[in-house]
Amino acid sequence: MGGQPLFILSEDSERTSGKDAQQSNITAGKAISEAVRTTLGPRGMDKMLVSDSGDVVITNDGATILNEMDIEHPAAEMIVDVAQTQEDEIGDGTTTAAIIAGQLLAQAESLFEDDVHATTVVEGYHEAAALAHEAIDEMTLDDEVDEGLLRSVAESSMTGKGTGGVTADSLAETVVEAVSQVSGEEGVERDNITLQTQVGGSSGETELIQGIALDEEPVHDGMPDAVEDADIGLLDVELGVKTGDVDAEYSIDSIDQLNAAMDAEESELKETAEAIVDSGVDVLFNSEDIDDRVASMLANEGVLAFDSLSSSDIRGIASATGARRVGALEDFESEEFGHAESIRTEHFAEDSLVFIEGGAAAESVTVLVRGGTEHVVNELERAIRDALDVVSSAADTGNVVPGAGATEIAMAAHIRAEAAGVSGRKQLAVEAFADALDTVPRTLAENGGLDAIDSLVELRGEHDDSGRAGLIIDGQFREIGDPVEHGVVDPAAVKHEAIESATEAATMIARIDDVIAAE
Numbered sequence: 452m453g454g455q456p457l458f459i460l461s462e463d464s465e466r467t468s469g470k471d472a473q474q475s476n477i478t479a480g481k482a483i484s485e486a487v488r489t490t491l492g493p494r495g496m497d498k499m500l501v502s503d504s505g506d507v508v509i510t511n512d513g514a515t516i517l518n519e520m521d522i523e524h525p526a527a528e529m530i531v532d533v534a535q536t537q538e539d540e541i542g543d544g545t546t547t548a549a550i551i552a553g554q555l556l557a558q559a560e561s562l563f564e565d566d567v568h569a570t571t572v573v574e575g576y577h578e579a580a581a582l583a584h585e586a587i588d589e590m591t592l593d594d595e596v597d598e599g600l601l602r603s604v605a606e607s608s609m610t611g612k613g614t615g616g617v618t619a620d621s622l623a624e625t626v627v628e629a630v631s632q633v634s635g636e637e638g639v640e641r642d643n644i645t646l647q648t649q650v651g652g653s654s655g656e657t658e659l660i661q662g663i664a665l666d667e668e669p670v671h672d673g674m675p676d677a678v679e680d681a682d683i684g685l686l687d688v689e690l691g692v693k694t695g696d697v698d699a700e701y702s703i704d705s706i707d708q709l710n711a712a713m714d715a716e717e718s719e720l721k722e723t724a725e726a727i728v729d730s731g732v733d734v735l736f737n738s739e740d741i742d743d744r745v746a747s748m749l750a751n752e753g754v755l756a757f758d759s760l761s762s763s764d765i766r767g768i769a770s771a772t773g774a775r776r777v778g779a780l781e782d783f784e785s786e787e788f789g790h791a792e793s794i795r796t797e798h799f800a801e802d803s804l805v806f807i808e809g810g811a812a813a814e815s816v817t818v819l820v821r822g823g824t825e826h827v828v829n830e831l832e833r834a835i836r837d838a839l840d841v842v843s844s845a846a847d848t849g850n851v852v853p854g855a856g857a858t859e860i861a862m863a864a865h866i867r868a869e870a871a872g873v874s875g876r877k878q879l880a881v882e883a884f885a886d887a888l889d890t891v892p893r894t895l896a897e898n899g900g901l902d903a904i905d906s907l908v909e910l911r912g913e914h915d916d917s918g919r920a921g922l923i924i925d926g927q928f929r930e931i932g933d934p935v936e937h938g939v940v941d942p943a944a945v946k947h948e949a950i951e952s953a954t955e956a957a958t959m960i961a962r963i964d965d966v967i968a969a970e
């Protein structure tokens with residue numbers, strides 16, 4: 452080779468390697484988990500996020516915070532992914548997962564300073580994670596997961612969220628009821644629960660609808676507000692005067708001809724309306740437009756009709772009521788109709804909703820989320836969505852563990868006990884993993900206004916005595932004791948997933964010693 456330098460990177464790309472790369476990745480990862488720390492637990496605070504366009508989101512939800520933040524650092528993005536995976540897989544525990552991931556990185560940093568090699572750290576972390584999973588299984592309650600326990604799961608998941616003036620009680624009950632209504636022999640059909648938000652009214656008016664709710668208004672004011680025992684038809688046909696593909700132009704020379712043309716149009720509309728009325732349908736949902744004159748004729752005959760529905764809404768009605776979509780007016784007959792016990796429209800401050808309850812086909816239910824302002828409604832929706840996810844997960848797997856830090860304390864204790872048997876420097880990494888888990892109870896204590904060290908010492912002592920020690924926080928009440936007695940429980944799946952995704956991200960970041968960034 453001559454004196455020609457060999458370029459493999461473009462001039463614009465930036466490269467950081469070795470300790471610098473590690474340092475920068477770890478710092479970024481830690482920073483992200485610091486950002487969500489203060490939101491953990493019942494006394495967690497909210498964050499207000501403002502986008503460049505001025506949109507404001509107020510939330511306590513880890514995944515939402517991290518998603519809304521404009522994060523550029525690639526390692527930091529990996530922590531955001533941890534929260535996102537947690538959200539996608541389980542629906543709750545996002546803050547916990549991000550905090551653990553950040554702490555694993557912080558611990559890795561001090562291990563590197565003590566000259567523990569990255570691969571040793573990675574191995575140690577994986578061994579410790581396996582021990583943590585063991586401890587979670589060990590902590591899983593033997594009790595059957597009944598409604599009472601599910602309510603506790605829902606409540607623990609919603610505490611500290613912007614649940615407004617509503618007692619977590621009634622919301623938890625709504626959530627558990629929703630889940631039990633869509634549970635069958637096959638388990639929980641989570642997809643059969645939809646959320647519909649409605650600004651106006653108070654969050655206490657949040658309720659469970661035995662069916663689906665759509666953001667729609669009848670096509671005519673004179674139509675009935677409610678129909679009991681309703682036959683429902685779905686149509687994909689424009690109901691108006693047929694307009695050809697080309698613009699036809701008629702030359703009308705006399706008043707008679709004009710009248711004749713108008714009569715022809717009138718009778719065509721009338722025929723259309725009659726076809727609908729004669730079919731015997733009570734309620735019509737059309738994906739296409741309905742002409743005002745047809746609407747008025749339908750109203751006169753007491754038919755309730757909605758037009759311009761989205762395809763997904765039509766599908767929802769079809770699956771709830773058993774109605775089939777019809778593409779031609781000639782085929783609009785009773786054997787294609789679905790059925791519901793009741794259909795009613797209700798008017799709210801800004802818009803109106805139509806409720807389809809007691810549908811003949813699927814057991815779909817809707818949680819109608821109410822609140823005074825859009826921010827309240829949106830945060831409440833996130834809290835309820837998380838609660839629905841965790842209650843479904845707890846009901847499906849039947850596995851629940853004590854919350855309030857008790858499971859993290861147990862995992863750390865189990866890992867420390869087993870660390871003694873690990874040889875070499877790897878032992879340090881295993882122990883470091885246990886230290887990282889301590890951050891969860893520590894943070895709960897800090898956010899609850901307690902001294903973190905004192906609380907940790909007490910929790911460990913109590914864990915050694917009773918095997919189940921959490922830091923229970925309720926309003927001004929603080930106690931170290933059995934979380935299950937106080938109804939603070941989390942699904943085991945939340946803990947398993949948090950350990951898994953946090954370990955994966957932290958070990959992936961720790962192994963990186965070279966960052967090559969293209970411009």
Ligand code: ADP
Nearest residue numbers: 491492544545546547607610854855922923924
């Ligand atoms: P995440 O995004 O991780 O779910 P949260 O802010 O929802 O974060 O906090 C969840 C943690 O708060 C869990 O460890 C849970 O056990 C704990 N927790 C819930 N309710 C209580 C309570 N009343 N006292 C103490 N800890 C609680």
Ligand code: MG
Nearest residue numbers: 543544608837
């Ligand atoms: Mg939560």
